[in-house]
Amino acid sequence: MQIGDFSRRSRADACPGALQVHAAADGGLARIRVPGGRLTASRLRELAGAAAGCGSGVIELTSRANVQVRGLGDGAQAGFAARMAAAGLLPSLTHERVRNILASPLTGCDARGTLDAGPLVDELDRRLCARPGLAGLPGRFLFALDDGRGDVAWLGPDAGILPTGADEAALILAGADSGLRVPVGSAVTALLAAAEAFLAEPAAEGGRAWRIGELPGGAERVAARVRAALAHSAGGVRSPAAERLRGEPSAAGREPVGVIELPGGRVALGVAVPLGRLAAAQAELLADLAAGGEVRLTPWRGVVLSGLDRAEATRSAALLTAAGLVTDPASPWIGVTACAGRPGCARSLADVRADAARSVPPSPERFTSPGGRTAVPGGASGSGDRGRGEPPGAGGPGAAPGVAGSPRPGTLPVHWAGCERRCGRPGGRVAEVVATAGGYHVALDGRGLDCAGIEETTAAVTALRREM
Numbered sequence: 185m186q187i188g189d190f191s192r193r194s195r196a197d198a199c200p201g202a203l204q205v206h207a208a209a210d211g212g213l214a215r216i217r218v219p220g221g222r223l224t225a226s227r228l229r230e231l232a233g234a235a236a237g238c239g240s241g242v243i244e245l246t247s248r249a250n251v252q253v254r255g256l257g258d259g260a261q262a263g264f265a266a267r268m269a270a271a272g273l274l275p276s277l278t279h280e281r282v283r284n285i286l287a288s289p290l291t292g293c294d295a296r297g298t299l300d301a302g303p304l305v306d307e308l309d310r311r312l313c314a315r316p317g318l319a320g321l322p323g324r325f326l327f328a329l330d331d332g333r334g335d336v337a338w339l340g341p342d343a344g345i346l347p348t349g350a351d352e353a354a355l356i357l358a359g360a361d362s363g364l365r366v367p368v369g370s371a372v373t374a375l376l377a378a379a380e381a382f383l384a385e386p387a388a389e390g391g392r393a394w395r396i397g398e399l400p401g402g403a404e405r406v407a408a409r410v411r412a413a414l415a416h417s418a419g420g421v422r423s424p425a426a427e428r429l430r431g432e433p434s435a436a437g438r439e440p441v442g443v444i445e446l447p448g449g450r451v452a453l454g455v456a457v458p459l460g461r462l463a464a465a466q467a468e469l470l471a472d473l474a475a476g477g478e479v480r481l482t483p484w485r486g487v488v489l490s491g492l493d494r495a496e497a498t499r500s501a502a503l504l505t506a507a508g509l510v511t512d513p514a515s516p517w518i519g520v521t522a523c524a525g526r527p528g529c530a531r532s533l534a535d536v537r538a539d540a541a542r543s544v545p546p547s548p549e550r551f552t553s554p555g556g557r558t559a560v561p562g563g564a565s566g567s568g569d570r571g572r573g574e575p576p577g578a579g580g581p582g583a584a585p586g587v588a589g590s591p592r593p594g595t596l597p598v599h600w601a602g603c604e605r606r607c608g609r610p611g612g613r614v615a616e617v618v619a620t621a622g623g624y625h626v627a628l629d630g631r632g633l634d635c636a637g638i639e640e641t642t643a644a645v646t647a648l649r650r651e652m
């Protein structure tokens with residue numbers, strides 16, 4: 185969507201929720217908001233049960249760390265919503281679609297953040313739902329609470345904060361530094377002021393603009409309204425003397441996969457979920473392995489288990505790998521995403537998920553760096569030793585899980601789409617694989633290649649990823 189293009193829209197945003205179910209080609213699609221991506225194990229179990237009992241049996245993870253369930257029949261939709269409400273996953277009937285709140289997935293677990301964003305997530309969610317006017321926000325409006333490591337501030341939120349020190353945070357608007365600084369204690373007040381400032385814009389009020397970035401000069405106009413709104417509040421708002429922050433993903437803005445060291449000798453385990461599709465049985469397993477009774481969903485459509493000891497992490501990685509999930513940071517599954525495609529979307533020209541899965545090399549062919557060394561768990565090198573047909577991921581049952589942050593050659597993000605809309609395309613540099621009448625068009629950095637079939641497409645994608 186280009187700036188100003190919203191003027192052609194004839195309808196308000198129709199993002200699905202638990203109550204406002206989208207009629208997809210494969211049945212009803214319900215989306216459940218999970219502020220901060222934080223799910224208790226019991227809620228994850230209930231989601232798994234409801235997905236299996238009312239829908240397709242798969243929980244889809246979204247790029248906003250929310251979840252969705254497809255295949256809900258007409259008679260099952262009310263029952264699904266009732267189960268979500270009973271599980272505490274639908275705390276506001278009026279605001280359910282506007283609780284889109286990203287947070288650094290590892291906040292409060294490791295020592296890399298300036299602050300723990302968890303309490304800010306709770307405060308923002310509570311105060312957002314308490315303001316009747318904010319129920320009118322479009323379902324696409326996105327908040328982000330970055331704990332200072334820079335992993336979610338640059339994922340294109342409409343309104344976000346990024347701490348610049350222990351007491352001060354930059355206000356991010358439309359995915360870029362607005363230049364405004366607020367005390368950390370006023371961060372939620374500033375985010376709510378930004379949401380209200382957006383709604384005060386005539387195009388947003390009419391329901392035609394869904395994101396701040398769609399409005400010509402939107403970020404500047406919202407910043408001016410926020411400055412005026414907070415002028416007399418505690419702490420106020422000020423412009424920084426220093427340069428604006430650069431809007432680029434930092435090294436921390438990568439999908440956490442593998443073992444992550446935590447203070448006190450505990451570890452977390454980052455788990456990638458192939459194509460963001462979590463079968464009910466996999467969700468049950470994650471809930472069983474959640475040592476602290478909580479799982480955290482990531483905006484990279486993965487999951488983090490925290491508070492494990494090393495033995496638990498090794499055992500968990502083996503079980504998860506055997507179940508088809510990925511704990512190896514060098515797995516070629518890392519960075520592969522796809523839209524719904526056929527049969528879920530009537531616009532799709534192909535079953536892009538099946539084709540994307542077919543394009544991922546089996547585990548022995550894990551990508552190698554230009555020097556020919558394969559990234560393996562623990563940062564050592566090797567050649568891989570497992571046979572074809574094993575579950576996605578690497579290491580195999582009993583192997584030590586990989587260490588997050590190890591070099592990951594060959595994991596250039598690739599997004600498969602069933603049509604030119606490219607739904608779900610991640611931000612940043614991504615190879616696009618878009619279905620055409622005769623096959624796929626593979627494109628990167630403005631250069632493209634038409635491929636006739638899945639074999640030719642796979643070869644083109646593999647070559648691109650090996651080079652990058």
Ligand code: SF4
Nearest residue numbers: 523529602603606607
């Ligand atoms: S990109 Fe096209 S085919 Fe894929 S989900 Fe969006 S509209 Fe459907």
